[in-house]
Amino acid sequence: MTHSPIARLRHRLREACAAAGVAADDRAKLVLAVTLLAEHAGRPPELSTHSGDGRLAVTLRLAEPVGQDDRNALPLLPDAGDGAILTWYLPAVHDAATVPADDELATREEMLTLIARADAVTQELRELKHELAETNSGVLAMYVELEERDERLRQAHAVIFRELEDALRPPPPHVDAFELAVHYAPSDPDSPTGGDLYDWFVLPDGKVHITLVDAVGHGVTSTRHALTVTHAIRTLALEGHPLHDLIARAARTLATIEPDLMATVLLVRLDPTTGDLTIANGSHPRPVLVTAAGGTELLVPSRVGRGVGFPDPGTGSLVDRTLAAGDLLLLYTDGLTESRKNHQEGEARLLAAAHRHAAGPTAAIPGALAAEMHDIVLHADDTVVIAIKRGP
Missing domain, CATH: 3.60.40.10 (PPM-type phosphatase domain)
Incomplete structure (x- = not known):
């Protein structure tokens, strides 16, 4: 078990997420985001957590404010903050769970969770593209059919119009x-x-x-x-x-x-x-x-x-x-x-x-x-x- 300040920070986060029932992929993204911020901070940030109303609130107080571009680059965006105080709100969707005490093992599990999630998202995108291609093909076929129907209607109308013209003129x-x-x-x-x-x-x-x-x-x-x-x-x-x-x-x-x-x-x-x-x-x-x-x-x-x-x-x-x-x-x-x-x-x-x-x-x-x-x-x-x- 590693006792570095960042490792202890990650351990506290994992325990809070596990106790509140935060989903594993949300926990992994939060731990990674806090780790990135802590590694670039001048001194270890202060961490506070609060759970209630079916969600977990995590607040990180930094010595120096973080720019908006850097915040946008985080794997999990904070919901509020002024640059130096960042807050995340995570839904509690599971019962309380346990996480490995060993920081390296926990980190490995979290990386595997994120990879699995990324794979699932990639597969969903493939399926969505396939469905979209089929939908586009169906829409195109429908469009062609409607154009053909409109052309038949135009021809029929032209005949009717000519008959009306002959009758009226x-x-x-x-x-x-x-x-x-x-x-x-x-x-x-x-x-x-x-x-x-x-x-x-x-x-x-x-x-x-x-x-x-x-x-x-x-x-x-x-x-x-x-x-x-x-x-x-x-x-x-x-x-x-x-x-x-x-x-x-x-x-x-x-x-x-x-x-x-x-x-x-x-x-x-x-x-x-x-x-x-x-x-x-x-x-x-x-x-x-x-x-x-x-x-x-x-x-x-x-x-x-x-x-x-x-x-x-x-x-x-x-x-x-x-x-x-x-x-x-x-x-x-x-x-x-x-x-x-x-x-x-x-x-x-x-x-x-x-x-x-x-x-x-x-x-x-x-x-x-x-x-x-x-x-x-x-x-x-x-x-x-x-x-x-x-x-x-």
Whole structure:
């Protein structure tokens, strides 16, 4: 049995830990930590222990304070202290035990305990890494499966969206005298439609009728409102009601069915034989006419009308023109001109852009105009652009 001050210090610690029932690996780490501190101290430190409430308190008083970096390097960190007074609190998890009186034998047992604990921790880490690898493999497989499922859903949604588009946005009617083209873009790229819709068809007398509607709001509700207006006007037009009366009649018809519905409406009639053009405007952006000679103008009624759901809805006055061969008429919703939040600037830019693109293929004009007008988008909105050019 060794009687050096450090050996006696270790012996006191072991007896206190054994009496309190401290686990062997905690005792080994504590003895090693105190030994390291004592070996570097100027004189032997003072040791005091106290057990109670299911734990053992060990306090070591040193002649010189120990820096935080040195304390962090200890195998068992103290729970409290000011550098010179360090305290450990160890849980008592076993009944009282005995330890070898011989310091060398006790130290050897403690080193074996720490080695065994280190081996156990290493094995736990191996098992944890193996479990983590299996988990990662499972997560990756699940991720791949979800991606495949999402792709199938996206493809299914694309089919549904195309069917909705076909149902809600009819293809241009075939009229030899006119070339017709359209560009449609909802404000929400994930939605197939918005509150801007159009309808075009040939009346029994051979004239072409076009309805362009911009319902207030976005999403499914605005789509339903816009569809309600286009269907009401189609029914009234096919019944033979005059163009100047269609907006007012539609407003009266829908007032009791959809009292919250508000929509701007633009109606156009085209005579394939003469090229005569008639426009009824209910609070809608003004169409643009680009002549074959290069002139551009906004088609403005002398008296402004109101849209469906607005106060005093109906047509103020009709706009009448005759389209010559090569003349281009542009109908659109405000999403085309208000992307920069300035309606007047948008109209001016549209007139200039329409002049530049008028000579191009009619099918490409709506998309080209939308791309140029939306070079800067400060306000995203549903956009419809319809191009009508009289053939030779």
